[in-house]
Amino acid sequence: MIVKHMVKVIMFSVMLVAVAYHLSQTVHATAFTTGSEETVVSKASRESVGLKFWPDGAMGITKSGSNYMFHAANSTKVTRTIGTLTNPIASKVGAGVSISGIPSSYNYAAGGPVYKDPATGTLLMFYHVEIWPGGDHTKYYSLLAMSKSTDDGATWTDLGEIVRPNVPYSASATQGYEVGAGTYVKAGDYFYLYFRDYLAGGGYNNIAVARAKISDVVDAAINSNTVVPWKKYYSGTWTEDGIGGLSDYLETGNPATGWLSASYNTYLNKYIMCVLENVTATNTHLKIIESDDGLNFNSGRTLIVNNSNEYFYPTLVGMGEDPTITDGQFYVYYTSSVAAVWNRWTDAYLARRSISYTGTSAPGSFSLTSPANTSTGVSSKPTLNWADSTTAVTYNLLVDDNSDFSSPVVNVQDLKVSEYTLPYDLAGNTTYYWKVIATNAYGSTSSSTFSFTTDSTGSTTYQAETGFSSTQGANQWGYQYWNGSTYTNMTWDSVNSYWSGTGSYNLVGSDFQHPGNTADSVRKWVAPSDGTITISDRVKLVAATGDGVNFKIKKNGTLFWNQDIYDTTGYHVYVSQTVAAGDVIYFVLNRKGSQLYDSTFTNPQIIHTPDPGSGPGGPTTINYQASSGFSGTQGQNQWYYMYGNGSTYTNMTWDGANSRWYGAGSYNWVSAGVMHPGNTTDAVRKWVAPASGSITITGNVAKNDVGGGDGVNAQIIHNTTNIYNQDIAYNNSTGYDVNLTLSVTAGDAIYFRLNRKSTQTFDLTNWDPVIAFTP
Numbered sequence: 001m002i003v004k005h006m007v008k009v010i011m012f013s014v015m016l017v018a019v020a021y022h023l024s025q026t027v028h029a030t031a032f033t034t035g036s037e038e039t040v041v042s043k044a045s046r047e048s049v050g051l052k053f054w055p056d057g058a059m060g061i062t063k064s065g066s067n068y069m070f071h072a073a074n075s076t077k078v079t080r081t082i083g084t085l086t087n088p089i090a091s092k093v094g095a096g097v098s099i100s101g102i103p104s105s106y107n108y109a110a111g112g113p114v115y116k117d118p119a120t121g122t123l124l125m126f127y128h129v130e131i132w133p134g135g136d137h138t139k140y141y142s143l144l145a146m147s148k149s150t151d152d153g154a155t156w157t158d159l160g161e162i163v164r165p166n167v168p169y170s171a172s173a174t175q176g177y178e179v180g181a182g183t184y185v186k187a188g189d190y191f192y193l194y195f196r197d198y199l200a201g202g203g204y205n206n207i208a209v210a211r212a213k214i215s216d217v218v219d220a221a222i223n224s225n226t227v228v229p230w231k232k233y234y235s236g237t238w239t240e241d242g243i244g245g246l247s248d249y250l251e252t253g254n255p256a257t258g259w260l261s262a263s264y265n266t267y268l269n270k271y272i273m274c275v276l277e278n279v280t281a282t283n284t285h286l287k288i289i290e291s292d293d294g295l296n297f298n299s300g301r302t303l304i305v306n307n308s309n310e311y312f313y314p315t316l317v318g319m320g321e322d323p324t325i326t327d328g329q330f331y332v333y334y335t336s337s338v339a340a341v342w343n344r345w346t347d348a349y350l351a352r353r354s355i356s357y358t359g360t361s362a363p364g365s366f367s368l369t370s371p372a373n374t375s376t377g378v379s380s381k382p383t384l385n386w387a388d389s390t391t392a393v394t395y396n397l398l399v400d401d402n403s404d405f406s407s408p409v410v411n412v413q414d415l416k417v418s419e420y421t422l423p424y425d426l427a428g429n430t431t432y433y434w435k436v437i438a439t440n441a442y443g444s445t446s447s448s449t450f451s452f453t454t455d456s457t458g459s460t461t462y463q464a465e466t467g468f469s470s471t472q473g474a475n476q477w478g479y480q481y482w483n484g485s486t487y488t489n490m491t492w493d494s495v496n497s498y499w500s501g502t503g504s505y506n507l508v509g510s511d512f513q514h515p516g517n518t519a520d521s522v523r524k525w526v527a528p529s530d531g532t533i534t535i536s537d538r539v540k541l542v543a544a545t546g547d548g549v550n551f552k553i554k555k556n557g558t559l560f561w562n563q564d565i566y567d568t569t570g571y572h573v574y575v576s577q578t579v580a581a582g583d584v585i586y587f588v589l590n591r592k593g594s595q596l597y598d599s600t601f602t603n604p605q606i607i608h609t610p611d612p613g614s615g616p617g618g619p620t621t622i623n624y625q626a627s628s629g630f631s632g633t634q635g636q637n638q639w640y641y642m643y644g645n646g647s648t649y650t651n652m653t654w655d656g657a658n659s660r661w662y663g664a665g666s667y668n669w670v671s672a673g674v675m676h677p678g679n680t681t682d683a684v685r686k687w688v689a690p691a692s693g694s695i696t697i698t699g700n701v702a703k704n705d706v707g708g709g710d711g712v713n714a715q716i717i718h719n720t721t722n723i724y725n726q727d728i729a730y731n732n733s734t735g736y737d738v739n740l741t742l743s744v745t746a747g748d749a750i751y752f753r754l755n756r757k758s759t760q761t762f763d764l765t766n767w768d769p770v771i772a773f774t775p
Contacts, residue, residue: 009605029299035354035441037305040333041089042349049093051347054079057128058181058261059333060316061323062112064152065563065571067091068323071125071153073110078125080153082566085317088350091567092543094154099127101145101158107132113183113322114153115191117218118654119634123149124157124221126182126193131169139173141165144182144195147342148221152564159220162226163210163242165198183262183315185271185324187294188666189213190426193230194262194273197247204258207273207297208247211232213655215664233295251289258284259628263316266657267328267357271701273297274304274314274332276334284311286334288355288686304332305353310340318354319393319441320414321632321656324546328358329393329441334765361442364390366418369599373450378424380454381628386418389438389445396437399426403433403449409536409605410434410574416659419630425534425576426454427607428460459609462525464602466613468510473526479614482588487522501581505595511603512542515549515591523587523604527579530611530775532622535577535585538634539563540570546597551591556583564592564601573604576637578690611775624751624771625683627673632656640686641670649684667760673768674704677712677756685752685767689744691775697742697750701737703728709762717751718742732761739770 033453046054055072070081071090077096081089102109111127125147130140144163147156179195186192190211197208210230220228230242231251240246250258258276265272271294277285287301305311315333318326331354339346358526366389371378384397399410399421409432410546412420418436426432431453437446467475470492479490481501490499490508498509506516507556513521528535539551544567553561555577563571577585591598629637632654642649643663652661652670665678675683689695701714709730716724716738726736744750750771756763 023463029288029302030270030357032288032302033356033360034304035356037336037351037353037359038351038478040087040352043347045089047349047628049089050074051079051081051093051098052072053087055313055335055350057111058113058183058259060112060123060125061315061317062114062116062123063321063323066569067566069153069475069753071112071114073112073128075089076108076110078110078127078153078156086354092548097155099156099158102129102145103767105131105133106281107137108140109158111147112181114323115184116393117222119651120148121152122163122222123153124159125149126162126184128179128181129161129463133173135167138176140176140178141169141173141175142179144179144193146217146221146227148225148327152755157225159225161243162212162227163193163195163232164244165196166197166244166246167200168244172731178258179261181261185262185264185294185357186214186650187211187264187271189215189664191217191261192271192294194260196257196260196367196576197232199246205247207250207260207275209240209250209295210242210247212242213519218485223633250291250295255301259313261314261316261332263324263326263330265326265330271297272316272326274316276314279306281310283340286311286314286332291705304355308338310337310344311335312337312344316658319439321673322645325657326640327353327393327654327657328708330354330393331355331441334396339630349508351564356441358391358393358440360442361391362444363392363438366392366436366438366447368434368447368450371450373452375452377455378452380428380459381422382426382452382454383419383421383628384434386436386447388418390441392445393440394438396439397434399432399434401427401430401432403451405433405435405596407603408572412573414656425459425532425607427580428454428459430454430461438467459607460528462606462608464523464604465510467566476526476528478524478526480524481506481516482522483585484521487524487586490521505598511601512599513589513602514599515589515595517591517595520588520590521561522589523602525585525587525604527581527583527585528606528610529581529608530579531609532576532578532611532613533585533609534607535561535573535575535604536607537573537602538570539565539569539573539600539602541565541597542599543597544568547593547596549598550592550598551600551602552586552588552590554586554588555579563724570601579608595717597668620774620775621696624687624773625768626770627768630672632659635688638688638690640682640688642686642751643678643681644684644751645669649686649751665760667763675752675754675767676764677754679760680754683754685769687750687769687771689746689748689750689773692743692745693773693775694741694743695750695774696772697724697738697740697769698772699767700735700737701726701728701765701767701769703730703732703762703764704766705762706731706733707762707765710757710759710764712763713755714767715742715751715755716764717753719749719771727757728765734765735766744773 054074060071079096080094082092083090108130146159197205231238232240232247234240286304289297290299395415400408479499490501501515503518507514548566641661652663665680666676711730
């Protein structure tokens with residue numbers, strides 16, 4: 001039986017019982033504006049691609065570049081679609097797959113909300129399970145389990161159960177037990193997982209929560225293919241087992257509730273939840289509730305929509321890099337049906353409504369401020385500033401050497417502030433055009449276009465198209481194919497003016513590549529001397545018809561850019577590397593499953609700045625500033641972001657919504673020029689020497705928040721040797737200037753470590769070190 005979750009609608013409104021619950025001060029609901037309903041995927045559209053019962057539950061949504069991946073149940077299988085927030089099935093609809101390794105007792109297993117581990121890319125799904133006593137799906141017993149995927153959701157492997165209701169399974173059950181989708185939020189170091197709980201003594205808890213430490217969950221999934229114990233929240237503590245334990249209800253009065261979707265909202269700095277509230281068996285309302293701590297949802301319910309349709313399976317979706325985190329404007333997706341209940345899938349369609357805490361109009365007009373229009377002699381790594389736009393949620397910055405912005409060298413999306421420092425050098429003595437687009441849920445507003453001309457830096461630009469030649473090595477470019485172990489030169493095809501490799505259609509042209517059926521196509525560039533390079537490109541399919549391609553960039557044998565590409569929008573490349581004379585940069589295009597329709601536009605530009613230390617005039621210093629080199633990628637611009645427990649350093653996790661890195665313990669984070677230590681571990685910024693030489697470390701370290709606390713301790717450590725140690729009083733906003741000079745060898749690490757002392761309260765600290773490196 002495919003259609004499910006119908007009896008549960010009726011059950012939601014038939015009883016309300018007293019269970020242990022968590023009380024706190026009332027949280028007052030925040031007013032918001034709801035947009036009109038938009039049909040995202042119609043019944044005809046979903047059925048035309050085989051999505052007969054989709055989405056049969058809450059969706060798990062991840063974002064990669066301009067693409068979104070939607071992981072949701074289609075009957076008893078998990079189906080991955082790729083598209084946009086406007087059309088989730090625009091680019092690709094995958095074959096539905098069963099979760100491998102599930103127990104034979106499960107009659108239904110699919111889902112569901114998804115977490116993406118930023119360090120490995122592993123996906124973790126919280127999925128919904130049903131056991132049907134005697135095969136009767138109307139008496140289902142449901143629970144929550146986890147699975148993982150290491151291939152972006154193409155396949156899933158079971159990890160184990162994490163939550164069961166307090167009432168045990170019974171083969172003679174007389175009713176169904178619905179726990180819901182297992183919607184989650186990240187609360188400090190923990191996952192909070194929300195669900196409905198049923199009590200062994202009768203009755204149910206409409207909103208319950210269990211938790212487990214994120215790092216433990218991820219470690220167990222990746223390294224042991226298992227789950228860790230989860231604990232339910234009960235009587236003010238996290239002591240009850242996730243499997244069968246007791247739970248508190250989290251909303252005053254325990255009002256009837258169906259499926260849930262939770263999110264942390266960065267605009268409110270609160271946890272929000274969309275709840276399904278049953279009116280009749282065929283009519284449901286969607287409402288929003290709020291909480292300051294993820295445990296007290298006592299704000300009262302605020303209506304989103306109350307038409308006569310059945311609204312089911314809500315999913316809150318943010319507009320930033322992490323769709324599980326919402327902001328001032330976001331969406332709630334849901335299925336909508338008139339037929340409802342057992343007839344739902346005869347007319348159900350996927351719909352959405354925008355939710356806005358900031359109004360209902362597009363962002364206000366705004367202006368660019370610096371560099372001034374037509375400025376000359378501008379640094380090749382400029383800081384671009386613009387005025388704030390009212391009601392803007394995010395900004396998109398574009399920089400191009402063409403005034404029509406047809407091939408931007410910088411395309412930075414989802415910026416939360418009105419300035420941006422380019423992390424890499426632009427070409428010297430070149431005119432660039434730039435503009436900013438402000439966006440919210442109700443539209444976008446573009447600035448005017450400014451231009452500036454960079455100063456002469458001695459850099460040389462190598463463009464694949466303009467440097468394309470029938471001679472291998474001309475203009476530093478070469479053309480090869482890769483069979484997995486060896487690079488081999490291609491053969492020039494003078495008739496078609498492109499290079500051809502082994503196998504069918506293995507090609508490299510002036511601005512395109514096509515992989516072969518047995519080997520990858522490769523464009524390579526060889527560094528003419530020591531220095532630094534900046535690579536920019538826009539990689540996209542010519543036609544989005546096949547199964548996509550994989551595009552990699554390597555330096556010698558080291559991979560530093562890797563992306564699957566499924567559509568004609570593609571991805572912007574903008575990365576920097578240090579090179580030695582003779583280093584090779586490989587641009588490798590792989591066919592994935594099939595080579596059909598795999599022609600791909602790629603026209604990389606490499607700006608090479610020679611190392612002044614190897615030329616006339618002797619060594620020249622390269623500055624690495626923490627704020628200007630700050631990035632959402634570990635190792636970018638030689639900077640890393642970690643936390644330390646006194647003996648080991650561990651990489652932090654990127655929070656795209658807040659543009660900062662988070663470590664273990666509460667409030668342990670590092671951003672562009674600010675750090676905050678955790679309650680159990682130190683916040684650490686690390687720089688790694690790209691080559692042997694000398695460095696001078698400068699900068700000021702001072703308290704940002706002087707409202708109280710006992711101050712902080714700042715340390716600088718060279719590998720394992722402490723070279724700077726300074727206590728900073730809680731109210732010292734002047735701080736201390738650092739000036740240290742020392743020798744380094746390639747790979748040496750410099751750690752900037754911030755410790756809370758006795759307490760972490762009021763410990764926000766300004767620390768933007770500059771490392772002047774002389775090879």
